[in-house]
Amino acid sequence: MTYLADVAALARKDLRLELRARDTLPAMLLFVLSTLVVFHFVLPGESSDLAAKGVLWVAILFTALLGLARAFVAEREQNVLDGLVLAPSDRSAIWLGKALALLVFLVLAEVIALPAFAAFFSGLGAETVAAVALADIGICAVGTLLAGMAVASRARELLLPLLFLPLAIPIVVGGVGASVADAPGRYLGFLALYDAIFALVSWASFEYVVTE
């Protein structure tokens, strides 16, 4: 129970920081909407549904990347990560609290982005929404670990996309597959498996990322 209380305290802190600073969620919202608007004009009118779904997944991925790049900004200032690492709570609680807060930001961005996609391109099926929900978990799990890794580096802005995008390829494969295939169950299962594996790996390895 104390572990969950630590996670809740850390996630609540991130949500409060965003409410005060408002520098992550508005940027994510603006980015995802701008991307959809730009592609609405870029793609020819007779473009396939497949191409439109691809645009959706690219927009989600890069919107998430924007949020991930800012994930540890508050901790970098004043070296707060040292303070959290020194606390006697399990260090994986830092990862889980941060991942949950990012998940909230991403879901909020998608609450606006998915209806906008439906308006600009084509309707969304339940399988696409399910795939987006599963992808969000994987993105936040692995992305938070990599953001924690990148924050210690001088080239953090460069390092995060270089680490994150290759690891996000299975998410795109599963997401696009679930969105366009006749039998999306297999792709949804694939996304769920990705989530489980990477959440476990990230949870277990975060301690080694934030300590020497």
Added chain:
Amino acid sequence: MIRARRLEKRYGDKRVLRGIDFELADDGFLVVTGPNGSGKTTLLRLCAGLAVPTGGELTVTHERAGVGFLAHESLVYRELTAVENLDLYGRLYRVRERRERIGMLLERFGLWEARHQRAGSYSRGMLQRLALCRALLHGPELLILDEPYSALDEDGAALLDRELAELRDRAAFVVTTHDPARVEPLATARLALA
């Protein structure tokens, strides 16, 4: 208790600490001095468990929950108020009667009136006072203080003198300072880094 034997720390090719030996009892007060770049902060990070030695031995018997660490930076969120910052740390350190303890520390360090202001609006001296509140919040048995007097005005420094004297019998101390005379009456051991 902290015991260092031939302690060494390198960052890549750069050797920051070399052949450091000292022993600090549970009621000891170690004063670490040395010029800028001599490795004082690195030594404190090693003692706090934020860094690992690359050579020699370092034994720290205190658990993480019993260590209070004051760094160069305040280790607090700028967008949170003093109360919110201390409440977060109080939860993570499972401080009993958290609110009372936070209120007592804020009052003692002269931050009560500014308790609902964001830390980002604090002056450097107020941030240092808040950082001291954070380091003392959980009643640590080992206090690791990196330049605790920096940025404090005369009142703040006198306040810290009183705090250290009061805590002297209840905790072990590792303190770096450029003004060793200030803590000399409390010191039981000295380490000069070159």
